[in-house]
Amino acid sequence: MKIIIKNCSQCGSDRIDFAVPSGDNKKRYICKSCGFIHYQNPNIVSGSILEWNNKILLCKRAIEPRINCWTLPAGFLENEEPLETGAARECVEEANAYSDDMKIFSIYSLIHISQIYIMYYGTLRDGKHSPGLEESFDTKLYSKNEIPWDELAFPIITENLKLYYEKGKPTSPYTGIVDKVNNEYIITRNTV
């Protein structure tokens, strides 16, 4: 999460400093009135690649950002929610889709937006899916040759689909980094 803090969430003061707290080595938003430090850390996104008869389930986004683009079901992990539960919940919310054999697929650090993206893979239960209310306009099973590469929502979605087709199911999860430099996405796959 990266948000500019203008007022203290605890005492309401607008005397906010952006400075390195004592004993720390990174700038934080510090309240000069009550001393409260507003820490900000990366968020986790979890989701899934669900397969049925050699086709992969994609969702057409009904919300910004990237409305109308196609994505794998994925979203922010919630407080008090296990990772696997978050990934499964997103499949239901976005595509009314379930899986009984989800395993970890990839872990990527999206450093330009401070997100850790953890994807699973599994079989779509009974091949059933439909657009999730509010979140998706459409859901569809795509074969490899039908994937709408030019209409995918985010570079990390493209990367996960490429990994799936190029490398198949992993023994240990694929890992890597996505960054954005001079408005261009740089994707680095870890080799270790």
Add this chain to the structure above:
Amino acid sequence: MKIIIKNCSQCGSDRIDFAVPSGDNKKRYICKSCGFIHYQNPNIVSGSILEWNNKILLCKRAIEPRINCWTLPAGFLENEEPLETGAARECVEEANAYSDDMKIFSIYSLIHISQIYIMYYGTLRDGKHSPGLEESFDTKLYSKNEIPWDELAFPIITENLKLYYEKGKPTSPYTGIVDKVNNEYIITRNTV
């Protein structure tokens, strides 16, 4: 992160509602003056099991919580930081320790404190370590029989050391859940 929001971080108003925003299904702190929604999501902790001559590196904590207890080097991932970099940074900050072959070891969801704990394992470079300024009182290499099980800082540290000795190095990372119910820790290992 779980913090009670008393004032809006954007407009300073103390008219804060804890309610489900429109189109959402979870309670958030919403500012009734400017409408800003204060989302809160799990934090990521990353760290490492570093080995040298069949001994594991532990650090004696110099900071609360659990000051004076022994821990594996680990800490909160920072914004714009790749996961592996965070784990390596914590080894340096807490134990002036480096590794050249870190691989993923475990991913646990600590749901009672909304943390996702991602641990790596590797060889301690040259066997060198020393207490990190501010963070550790002491660092020490422990053999299996010497591990101070009763003086470990957190249940997730105990769990990772147990996994390492009981199951060895993983093909795919070990995963599981830690929860706290009626003041007792419940640890569940995933089997899939």
